[in-house]
Amino acid sequence: MGKVFKERTSVDKALRLFLERISTLRKAEEVSIETCTDRILAEAVVSERNVPHYRRAAMDGYAVRASDTLGASPANPVMLQLSDQIEEGGTIWVHTGAAVPEGADAVVMVEDTATVGTLVQIRAQVYPNRNIGQVGEDIKKGDRVFEEGHLLRPCDAAVLASLGFDRVKVFKNPVVAIIPTGDELVSRKESRDVPPPGKVLETNGLMSALYVEKWGGIPRCTEIVPDNPDSIKEAVEANLDADMILLSGGTSVGKRDHAPEVVTALGELLVHGIGVSPGKPAALGIVNNVPVVCLPGYPVAGLVVLYLFVRPGIRKLAAIPEAPELILKRRLAAKISSRIGYIGFVRVVLEDDKVRPLAGARSGILSSVAKADGYVLVPENIEGYAEGEEVDVFLIE
């Protein structure tokens, strides 16, 4: 009792200490290209084909020998004979994408022609290869089409499909074990009735699982573990086959807070006490090379730690490439106060072309999350922002 945090690590430093101990998994599996969206390529893709695989007409028009069109113009058209093979003075209709017939070396676009019976008036001179897509012009056999580590999008699936691929090797998604701890917790599976005073329905596990899934992990939720070190230890040990472990609750410095001490006992506690508000009691550690995040039990604090540490951790495990951060710039409809020494995670609501901080949004106040569209991070070294100041807004997804 009366214990306080001995130290407080800045968010930046805590994140660095955490990420440098996380190794990208690089375990591969094969998936169908029908389900490859948002997966990461585990190997470069090299084309085994030419695209196009034949000389392709780039326009609707007439395939010709370019030499037959010499000097052709609207005033001085050349007449060619519609034919089924290309010889001197002959032409064949081709539509966009069709194979250019052998013997032809150019296509005259339909707009530069007219037909009179089986004669075609050519009203423009074309040079060899005009309006023809050459074999391999787009993608050549042997071309590296995608590098390892590429994040696959629907348009990439189409590229793979057109190269004849049906399955691709991608990195396995990291398994994230989620262990809710706390004597006060009641499982929603047992009863969704109002629990007795002092008891609450367990919901942080659900929130964590859904975020893990959204961010590219595979959540695995365990039963609720009571507030005692042996039970928590057992639960952690039982989940060391996972790629990351989230311990929810019991991370402060009270007498029922055992999560950080369990991490210390089983492995290495990297950080306990982080300069973010809410979220200060969070702890980060490593057990048997498995990153462990101790999430505060207060839902808003838990959300903060999910965003600040779990998301980047999953991205590193999963080899998700860094993407430029898209930030919304908005002016504040009211001032924000924040505590020096802590990054303030301030929930905000979009309001016309401004954002308004949610009043009275303490870390235990669940409804503040429901109401918030996003959050503003106030740096450690300032006391807040004035009304009207432009701030970076991160949308809560």
Add this chain to the structure above:
Amino acid sequence: MGKVFKERTSVDKALRLFLERISTLRKAEEVSIETCTDRILAEAVVSERNVPHYRRAAMDGYAVRASDTLGASPANPVMLQLSDQIEEGGTIWVHTGAAVPEGADAVVMVEDTATVGTLVQIRAQVYPNRNIGQVGEDIKKGDRVFEEGHLLRPCDAAVLASLGFDRVKVFKNPVVAIIPTGDELVSRKESRDVPPPGKVLETNGLMSALYVEKWGGIPRCTEIVPDNPDSIKEAVEANLDADMILLSGGTSVGKRDHAPEVVTALGELLVHGIGVSPGKPAALGIVNNVPVVCLPGYPVAGLVVLYLFVRPGIRKLAAIPEAPELILKRRLAAKISSRIGYIGFVRVVLEDDKVRPLAGARSGILSSVAKADGYVLVPENIEGYAEGEEVDVFLIE
């Protein structure tokens, strides 16, 4: 032959004409809150409970009668007796989140106390209700927690769970029928070998399906339909139970382009020929109140039309709330040329803190999509952007 587009509608106008004919579906279904992420609430959620449902200690500490702490200070502590019920001069330990015992009206935080045997030294005076969360302080029974139309996030699922909800009513996702058309197409299901000259593997259907899924629709792909008006008509009629129909291919003005005429025959063609490059041959229409998008067969042009028309169409059908657009601002590493009268959809690659337009990225060039990180839209009335100009970059997802 020789037909050209009689008109060309601007992207803005085409989108307006299209969207004003689309009605939001508003068909509801119930889903488990375990799978409610990214769904849209079909009705407001009203809480049937108070949160907290009991007087909750907001701190680890000692529950007291505030009147017993009168005048307490570090220099002048008040001594209270550890007890199992609160009477004058008695106190009970409570941890954060615990029920405050009957008779107590405040909690003294542990940092302001010390224990000596069964005596507790109280070193700070507290006022009534100090460090106590009142019943319903967060959410009151009868409060509207979420409005109809709210997009559900993992944190919202947790809020719903804590209110005792297990299932929620959400809008059904729109079914989007995807009909690939073209005599040149070969189904990947039949053979993934290199097709004969003039034939290509069908892949636009797959790309469309994966984007539809990403954007909140339920894709339903049909077999490939040959280039003849009756077959296309039949395919459209067979899919009028869908909420949107995508016809891929056959949308230009060549002799094998029947998609727009089929739309005209069955319903109403709103737009044919749009001021965007690539993507100009796209057409938009309505058949039996079902929006129909004719996607050009060239993959890049198809992608453009998916982004510019299909995505907003799905969002309107599905009642997905408007979100502020997050735009990346970057300087150009090279100039962009664009055609007056058309919005230029220019594929770009991220390069350090700049973006570089992809050279030679014609609409038939599939590899340009694989290489592109995003796109820049050049307005209709300008010829391009100079090197070094700052542009808005949309990432291709």
